[in-house]
Amino acid sequence: MDPRLAQLLQMTSLYGTLxxxxxxxxxxxxxxxxxxxxxxxxxxxxxxxxxxxHGQPETHAWDNHYHA
Structure with a gap:
């Protein structure tokens, strides 16, 4: 696994748990x-x-909610 991807996965999990x-x-x-x-x-x-x-995934309407 790519080290940056592994680090992001770890941080995502940590903050989700907290x-x-x-x-x-x-x-x-x-x-x-x-x-x-x-x-x-x-x-x-x-x-x-x-x-x-694959570049950027498709943008969905709910994406704007998370960036507010």
Missing amino acids: AKFYEHSDPEKHIYFYKKHIQYEMQLVQTYWALHG
């Missing part, structure tokens, strides 16, 4: 970690497609 952990106990931390999770998730997908020679 977001889930704080979901009901600390809303501010939950939101913070969830935004970081989405940020790394988007980078992960973009990197995956770039490594596989």
Whole structure:
């Protein structure tokens, strides 16, 4: 596996886990970690497609929601 892809996968997982952990106990931390999770998730997908020679995946309407 590409090292950058592996790192992004690890960070996506870490921030997803932290977001889930704080979901009901600390809303501010939950939101913070969830935004970081989405940020790394988007980078992960973009990197995956770039490594596989497909360029950018199709943009969907829900993509704009995550960039707000």
